[in-house]
Amino acid sequence: MPTHLTHWGAFEAETDGRSLNSVRPWSGDPDPRDLIHNVASAQHHPTRVLRPAVRLGWLEHGPGSGSGRGTEPFVEVSWERAIDLVSGELGRVYAEHGPSAVYGGSYGWASAGRFHHAQSQIHRFLNTLGGYVAGWGDYSYGASGILLPHVVGTTGTIMKGATSWDVISRTTDLFISFGGLSEKNSGISSGGIGRHPARDAIRRAVARGCRFIDISPIADDTYAEAKAEWIAPLPGSDAALMLALAFVLDAEDLADRAFLSTHCVGFDQFLPYLRGTVDGIPKNPAWAERLTGVPADRIVRLARDMAASRTMINLSWSLQRQQHGEQPIWLGVTLAAMLGQIGLPGGGFQHGYGATADVGLPKRVASAPSLPQGHNAEASGIPVARISDMLLTPGREIDFDGRRITLPKIELIYWAGGNPFHHHQDLARLRRAFTKPATVVVHEQFWTSTARHADIVLPATMSFERHDYGAGRNDPAFFPMPALTEPAGEARDDYAIFSALAERLGRGESFTEGRDVMGWLHHLYEAWRSRLAECDIEVVDFDTFWGSENIAIPVVDKDQVLFSEFRRDPGASPLSTASGKIEIHSSTIARFGYDDCPGHPVWIAPDEWLGSSGARHLHLIANQPRTRLHSQLDIGDTSQKAKVAGREPLRMHPQDAATRGLSDGDVVRVHNERGSCLVGLVVSDAIRRGVVQLSAGAWYDPDPDDPSFCRHGNPNVLTADRPASSLSQATTAQHALVEVEKWLGEVPEVSVTTRPPRLLDASSHDQSR
Numbered sequence: 001m002p003t004h005l006t007h008w009g010a011f012e013a014e015t016d017g018r019s020l021n022s023v024r025p026w027s028g029d030p031d032p033r034d035l036i037h038n039v040a041s042a043q044h045h046p047t048r049v050l051r052p053a054v055r056l057g058w059l060e061h062g063p064g065s066g067s068g069r070g071t072e073p074f075v076e077v078s079w080e081r082a083i084d085l086v087s088g089e090l091g092r093v094y095a096e097h098g099p100s101a102v103y104g105g106s107y108g109w110a111s112a113g114r115f116h117h118a119q120s121q122i123h124r125f126l127n128t129l130g131g132y133v134a135g136w137g138d139y140s141y142g143a144s145g146i147l148l149p150h151v152v153g154t155t156g157t158i159m160k161g162a163t164s165w166d167v168i169s170r171t172t173d174l175f176i177s178f179g180g181l182s183e184k185n186s187g188i189s190s191g192g193i194g195r196h197p198a199r200d201a202i203r204r205a206v207a208r209g210c211r212f213i214d215i216s217p218i219a220d221d222t223y224a225e226a227k228a229e230w231i232a233p234l235p236g237s238d239a240a241l242m243l244a245l246a247f248v249l250d251a252e253d254l255a256d257r258a259f260l261s262t263h264c265v266g267f268d269q270f271l272p273y274l275r276g277t278v279d280g281i282p283k284n285p286a287w288a289e290r291l292t293g294v295p296a297d298r299i300v301r302l303a304r305d306m307a308a309s310r311t312m313i314n315l316s317w318s319l320q321r322q323q324h325g326e327q328p329i330w331l332g333v334t335l336a337a338m339l340g341q342i343g344l345p346g347g348g349f350q351h352g353y354g355a356t357a358d359v360g361l362p363k364r365v366a367s368a369p370s371l372p373q374g375h376n377a378e379a380s381g382i383p384v385a386r387i388s389d390m391l392l393t394p395g396r397e398i399d400f401d402g403r404r405i406t407l408p409k410i411e412l413i414y415w416a417g418g419n420p421f422h423h424h425q426d427l428a429r430l431r432r433a434f435t436k437p438a439t440v441v442v443h444e445q446f447w448t449s450t451a452r453h454a455d456i457v458l459p460a461t462m463s464f465e466r467h468d469y470g471a472g473r474n475d476p477a478f479f480p481m482p483a484l485t486e487p488a489g490e491a492r493d494d495y496a497i498f499s500a501l502a503e504r505l506g507r508g509e510s511f512t513e514g515r516d517v518m519g520w521l522h523h524l525y526e527a528w529r530s531r532l533a534e535c536d537i538e539v540v541d542f543d544t545f546w547g548s549e550n551i552a553i554p555v556v557d558k559d560q561v562l563f564s565e566f567r568r569d570p571g572a573s574p575l576s577t578a579s580g581k582i583e584i585h586s587s588t589i590a591r592f593g594y595d596d597c598p599g600h601p602v603w604i605a606p607d608e609w610l611g612s613s614g615a616r617h618l619h620l621i622a623n624q625p626r627t628r629l630h631s632q633l634d635i636g637d638t639s640q641k642a643k644v645a646g647r648e649p650l651r652m653h654p655q656d657a658a659t660r661g662l663s664d665g666d667v668v669r670v671h672n673e674r675g676s677c678l679v680g681l682v683v684s685d686a687i688r689r690g691v692v693q694l695s696a697g698a699w700y701d702p703d704p705d706d707p708s709f710c711r712h713g714n715p716n717v718l719t720a721d722r723p724a725s726s727l728s729q730a731t732t733a734q735h736a737l738v739e740v741e742k743w744l745g746e747v748p749e750v751s752v753t754t755r756p757p758r759l760l761d762a763s764s765h766d767q768s769r
């Protein structure tokens, strides 16, 4: 059976050339995930985009008229007409406004496959037209991605350089995970994953005697195999807990002073804050108990244990997807520095074991070949999560990593491979923002909420409807991905769409370089093979690769330990920070002068958390979903089976449900001052009291009269569009305060996952207009 790669693993499929008839996990994967069962069930779903479509108001009145976005019907048109309309509008906007008016950030995960990777395609295309306004950073580790380069080096170095799972399983004695060690999240890796490595490594570590501690508001977001002890501080209070652990290490003289002086800078500037000599508040366990709810004696014992063991401190990405998210990450590094085990096998810190399948896989000699994006001649951009701010308040200046940035004025938005009406916060505000530009073009496979808010929607193929190859970050398994079926309806590859547009705009040659898809796959592969050969690394030729199940990209060092060379000799192998050392105090950040991110890590209470509201509210954890990747294939079998009363499930502690008179299976309304949604209740004692969990990714299904009310359960109608800090301007999607009550009204239908928007026939419209 032919194999195919997705972000959530490889599968083998039986196909009749039109549809995938059955799909099963690739036999080489020791720990496959049931997300693969979303794929076949989605391909011919009624919400698939089958033909190019144009919003009625845009077709009739031209660019502008944005208030109709998200409500007006679409008119299906021929590909020829669609290419005319899009190339005409691109030509107009570039001529009249230039590239600074085109938002092409187009954030999103798209599909596995190196060539058809939608972001590479759209960026290459817009670059051939003169460039575009970019979206900098990401939603994954937006705050730490800006912070860590000042403190220890780039996140790329840390993710790719993580101490390998193999080394962990052999050497770590105490594995402390702030934010869980997620079984669901480590099912996934951007670009794909061949063999899922974590479960087996955790099993081996436990068998050897390693203890796991899970610090998280949710008990079951850690592998059951870890047999972890559960400590559940108030969400958002990790920085306080970490400060108290640091306080004990200092007070009991358990800190490694030698390592702090040879490998770190700024510990002395941090100490007066820790001890409370500057502000009269010692950050001791009694202080932290009041903020976190974790008993002071448990904090003391934990600190002593950490100092007495080979300890790995794992910092999930969720820790920083919140207001002041920089602080727990900086403090986690500080704790590891005080233990003095950074660079030793099994000790130190990591950012994101469990976040994705690739963290903990050793580096390869090279990443798999990919499509060059070319050069973006437009210098302006935005921190990626500032999209609503940009559209609503062009010209405004904001801080960002020591700079002042002016938000550009956008005339045209072009999106391929992402779903902002899933991924962005405060969706009612995003919807207002999306009325502003003259034109919105989207390439999509499905009638997602973003497609429904566009003016022109062009149908894209799914990854198994086209030839490609793929491998995720650090994954040695490199898969050929020959097409398994024909495209659904009139769907075209993003590459084919951009080629046709480039041709029409007179840029065809520079976009395609005269190659078709197979021409590119062959060309990119052979160029990659030659580069490897120059380093005496041999891989098979393209034809052999194409005929194989997959090939292995060699690994540099399977016993990789993060920062081992820096530890051995910090002078010869410095970090990429300003001082070359670990910066517990950063003079650079101090110089920026931000109140919400000073020169060393601190505790700053967030605006929305239980510590400020007492028992009046519930703390929402809007984390990643277990049954799909973000919003992708929400219409698929695995995702649909987990819905409760036809909506996204919300989990709540039994006592919180009892106080509100709610029971399992109820349709309930979650609300706060920004919005509300309907969800299906699941009562569970895996959730800390006072906390509720509603994962992201249910397709936004706004009430026609109230866009802040989602009938399906998308938590982003509730989350705030509030930056983590002036330093990073990153998303804070993880947390919000909410209230939950029984829904007593009639339960409305969820339409977004059952049928397309109203589609009108082109013949009823004047084609010559």
Ligand SMILES: Nc1nc2c(c(=O)[nH]1)N[C@H]1C(S)=C(S)[C@@H](COP(=O)(O)OP(=O)(O)OC[C@H]3O[C@@H](n4cnc5c(=O)[nH]c(N)nc54)[C@H](O)[C@@H]3O)O[C@H]1N2
Pocket (backbone or CB within 6 Å): 107, 108, 109, 110, 111, 116, 118, 139, 140, 141, 416, 417, 418, 419, 420, 422, 423, 424, 443, 444, 445, 446, 448, 460, 461, 462, 463, 494, 622, 623, 624, 629, 630, 631, 632, 633, 696, 715, 716, 719, 733, 734
């Ligand atoms: N509340 C809350 N919000 C969050 C998060 C959270 O934890 N909580 N997480 C955030 C994070 S970390 C992330 S990374 C984002 C994810 O946000 P996104 O990456 O935008 O989410 P996806 O659902 O993966 O969107 C990908 C879209 O691309 C489409 N697509 C797939 N393949 C192709 C292709 O080949 N061509 C084209 N044209 N389209 C394709 C899919 O149908 C889908 O609609 O969400 C963020 N938002």
Ligand SMILES: Nc1nc2c(c(=O)[nH]1)N[C@H]1C(S)=C(S)[C@@H](COP(=O)(O)OP(=O)(O)OC[C@H]3O[C@@H](n4cnc5c(=O)[nH]c(N)nc54)[C@H](O)[C@@H]3O)O[C@H]1N2
Pocket (backbone or CB within 6 Å): 139, 140, 141, 178, 179, 180, 182, 184, 185, 186, 187, 188, 215, 216, 217, 218, 221, 234, 235, 236, 237, 238, 316, 317, 318, 319, 321, 354, 355, 356, 621, 622, 623, 624, 625, 626, 627, 628, 629, 630, 631, 734
């Ligand atoms: N199945 C699946 N896997 C995914 C994804 C997906 O959509 N689906 N998305 C992928 C992407 S793009 C990313 S960026 C990663 C994200 O990886 P993460 O950011 O780590 O994932 P989340 O699921 O948002 O959060 C993980 C857990 O952190 C805990 N947590 C939340 N808030 C707090 C807090 O304040 N303190 C502490 N101590 N713990 C807290 C909760 O238990 C939560 O479930 O996941 C990736 N993996």
Ligand SMILES: [Mo]
Pocket (backbone or CB within 6 Å): 139, 140, 141
């Ligand atoms: Mo992400």
